[in-house]
Amino acid sequence: xxxxxxxxxxxxxxxxxxxxxxxxxxxxxxxxxxxxxxxxxxxxxxxxxxxxxxxxxxxxxxxxxxxxxxxxxxxxxxxxxxxxxxxxxxxxxxxxxxxxxxxxxxxxxxxxxxxxxxxxxxxxxxxxxxxxxxxxxxxxxxxxxxxxxxxxxxxxxxxxxxxxxxxxxxxxxxxxxxxxxxxxxxxxxxxxxxxxxxxxxxxxxxxxxxxxxxxxxxxxxxxxxxxxxxxxxxxxxxxxxxxxxxxxxxxxxxxxxxxxxxxxxxxxxxxxxxxxxxxxxxxxxxxxxxxxxxxxxxxxxxxxxxxxxxxxxxxxxxxxxxxxxxxxxxxxxxxxxxxxxxxxxxxxxxxxxxxxxxxxxxxxxxxxxxxxxxxxxxxxxxxxxxxxxxxxxxxxxxxxxxxxxxxxxxxxxxxxxxxxxxxxxxxxxxxxxxxxxxxxxxxxxxxxxxxxxxxxxxxxxxxxxxxxxxxxxxxxxxxxxxxxxxxxxxxxxxxxxxxxxxxxxxxxxxxxxxxxxxxxxxxxxxxxxxxxxxxxxxxxxxxxxxxxxxxxxxxxxxxx
Numbered sequence: 090x091x092x093x094x095x096x097x098x099x100x101x102x103x104x105x106x107x108x109x110x111x112x113x114x115x116x117x118x119x120x121x122x123x124x125x126x127x128x129x130x131x132x133x134x135x136x137x138x139x140x141x142x143x144x145x146x147x148x149x150x151x152x153x154x155x156x157x158x159x160x161x162x163x164x165x166x167x168x169x170x171x172x173x174x175x176x177x178x179x180x181x182x183x184x185x186x187x188x189x190x191x192x193x194x195x196x197x198x199x200x201x202x203x204x205x206x207x208x209x210x211x212x213x214x215x216x217x218x219x220x221x222x223x224x225x226x227x228x229x230x231x232x233x234x235x236x237x238x239x240x241x242x243x244x245x246x247x248x249x250x251x252x253x254x255x256x257x258x259x260x261x262x263x264x265x266x267x268x269x270x271x272x273x274x275x276x277x278x279x280x281x282x283x284x285x286x287x288x289x290x291x292x293x294x295x296x297x298x299x300x301x302x303x304x305x306x307x308x309x310x311x312x313x314x315x316x317x318x319x320x321x322x323x324x325x326x327x328x329x330x331x332x333x334x335x336x337x338x339x340x341x342x343x344x345x346x347x348x349x350x351x352x353x354x355x356x357x358x359x360x361x362x363x364x365x366x367x368x369x370x371x372x373x374x375x376x377x378x379x380x381x382x383x384x385x386x387x388x389x390x391x392x393x394x395x396x397x398x399x400x401x402x403x404x405x406x407x408x409x410x411x412x413x414x415x416x417x418x419x420x421x422x423x424x425x426x427x428x429x430x431x432x433x434x435x436x437x438x439x440x441x442x443x444x445x446x447x448x449x450x451x452x453x454x455x456x457x458x459x460x461x462x463x464x465x466x467x468x469x470x471x472x473x474x475x476x477x478x479x480x481x482x483x484x485x486x487x488x489x490x491x492x493x494x495x496x497x498x499x500x501x502x503x504x505x506x507x508x509x510x511x512x513x514x515x516x517x518x519x520x521x522x523x524x525x526x527x528x529x530x531x532x533x534x535x536x537x538x539x540x541x542x543x544x545x546x547x548x549x550x551x552x553x554x555x556x557x558x559x560x561x562x563x564x565x566x567x568x569x570x571x572x573x574x575x576x577x578x579x580x581x582x583x584x585x586x587x588x589x590x591x592x593x594x595x596x597x598x599x600x601x602x603x604x605x606x607x608x609x610x611x612x613x614x615x616x617x618x619x620x621x622x623x624x625x626x627x628x629x630x631x632x633x634x635x636x637x638x639x640x641x642x643x644x645x646x647x648x649x
Contacts, residue, residue: 094224094255095124098188101231102132105266107159109150109510111135111143113170115163116203118190120255122161135510135539137503138531140167144174144187145503145529146510151183152490153465153508153517155305157238158185164192165203168249169210173497175245176214180494181326182303184243186234187211193253194222208249216244224257232264241272242390243303271304272389273406280414282402286385287419290359292427293319296342296371299326299493300364300388300408302486307331309412310363317361317422320431322350324365325478328489333482334462339431340440343371344629345475348438348638351629353431354379355636361385364408367397368494377634387411440479441640443623447596449473449548452617453480455599456518456546459607464516465490465508469501469525472554475625477520499528505543506536516544516607523549523573530582536612537587544606545588545614547579552621561622563630572621583614594618 092100098121102110110132114122125134137143140162147158158178162171168189178185192201208218217237219230227250234246287293295317301310307330314321314337321331322342331338340347342354354360360382365371372378375397383401386394387408394403404411442450453476456464462482467490468474474491483489490508492500505519526547536543548554553571560568583590589609591602593616606613626640 090261091258092261093120093124093258094227094250095120097224097227097259097261098231098250098255099124099128099132100261100263101228102159104232104263105157105235107132107157109133109135110159110161111137111146111150111507112161113137113140113143113163113167115167117164117192117252118161118167118255120252121188121190135506135535137535139529140170141174141499142503142506142529142532142535144171144185145177145500146507147185148174148178148183149467149490149504149507150511151178151185152504153487154511155487156184156511157235158183158507159188160185161188163203164190164207165205168205168207172211172214174503175211175247177492177495177497177500178245179214179216181492182243182299183245184238185245186238187245187247189247189249190255191220191249191251194251197251208247211247214245215247218247218249220249220251221254222251224254224259227254228261228264232266236267236269239269271407271410273410274391275404275406275411279402279404280418283385283404283415284419286359286383286402287317287361287422291424292357293317293359293361293424294354294357294382295319295321296354296360296362296365297321297323297327297330298363298365299324301327301330304364304389304408305486306364306409306412307486309409309416311335312416313412316416316419318424318428319361320353320428322346322354324368324371325491325493327365328478329483329486332484334484337428339435341478343635344373345479345625345627346635346638347440348627348640349431349434351627351635351638352434355381355634357382359383359385361387363387363412364389366393372398373629373633373635373637447594447599447617447619448623449476449617449619450480451596452546452548452599453477453520456603457481459600459603460516460518464488464518465512467491467501467505467508467517467519469519469521470496470498471522471525472558472623472625473520473522473548498525501525502529502532502545505545506532506541509541509543518544518546520546520548522554523547523551523579524553526579527577530586533583533586533588533612533614540611542610543612544603545583545612547614547616548619549579549616550619550621550623554623555625557621558624561624579614579616588612588614590614590616592616592618
């Protein structure tokens, strides 16, 4: 059948099972949006307040559901406004397809109005990028984009389409999508080597990253941990891959990880990294990281092997498949003494915070209790992000959604909207700092427009908290451009954008506010007023080893 390029875009989206798109229209993409109007009974489009919000929403949708997130934008500034969201998805291995339109083919390369080589701009931050100049290549290109986004280590793919292609016609034949195969490149010898390392180990430690979430391997991770009888820590991206209430769980590793995890990894004799990339925020000083341990690295991406930390052995493959294989062949291990040592660390070094006043950790704990740990938590970036990682107990994968690799301020609200659209039956709460909220608070208008019942919790300390913490500890208290005290009233802003708003300043007000927000079934903002100088602990100084983590008690001892 003869279809226009815009109709082919719609039909290919339907082929791929897409029923949700986030975006913002403009001149070059008008043909596609005109077709969207005709397909609105099958494809729901969410008009965001800004293209960056659309990219973050598609990202949050993908992380919450495991499906490919889709966003759209017009040429020039519309396309470039997607860039930060695309980069965020790239750094955290999120499957996304970004569809943009460009000027007509005869005007390409002539500095035409709103012309940008967006495929060139995004080349370093996509798995692949296309510019479609021939309508006969459009359908196959879109199909390739979805396959690439999901295959192996996921990531974003950009498809830029010239406007004339969206209007031209060609023959279209529907095609059933190819099944996405799990990729593995390991041998039986790799498995035998891994089993030998595990069986020889007296003090094994498991370090779980985002790859375990992506591969849906939480059950296999749990079986593996109990089979080899090893303590478990996770990264920011690995939250929920292992049950945070399990006795073997020791918390997050790294710059703001628990002392138990940091000390334990520093003393283990075998570190098993599962779907993790040894980022600098995890390792601290890489030369001093896990110096007493052999390293067994399990990852789907061969490029990660020996990139940051040299491994003693590795298995390149899908985490779920690798762990299934190992679990079938491993005998039950017993490390009672090692586990006892780690349990003593957990008792000696619990996470602590100031109990006498309203703090973000208390807010997070109250949210955990009210939601019974079953909410999806999204965050922005900063102190509140670390507190959300530390004090909410994540028991399931895809329940903690945050910008880990890029650290994108302003990410959380768009991601929260996307996650709630993808998981409408879940309570979805974004934890934001006041600095982050300022960046993309316009997306509250998106939530109110569609009555998406998200909860936006603003941790308002009237400063850029994480930067201020560094300025306090390492820059002699020179607070250069980190104080936000001004006349902005977030409650009034939220109400003006069509949302309910609650301000709390006392501990006893938190739980009722969260309960009310959930019961309202509409977008609600809860502003929590906390002290400007609350700090995230433990903390590892830049360039230090992770076993040099310190907390407020250590600082007090130094001062005393």
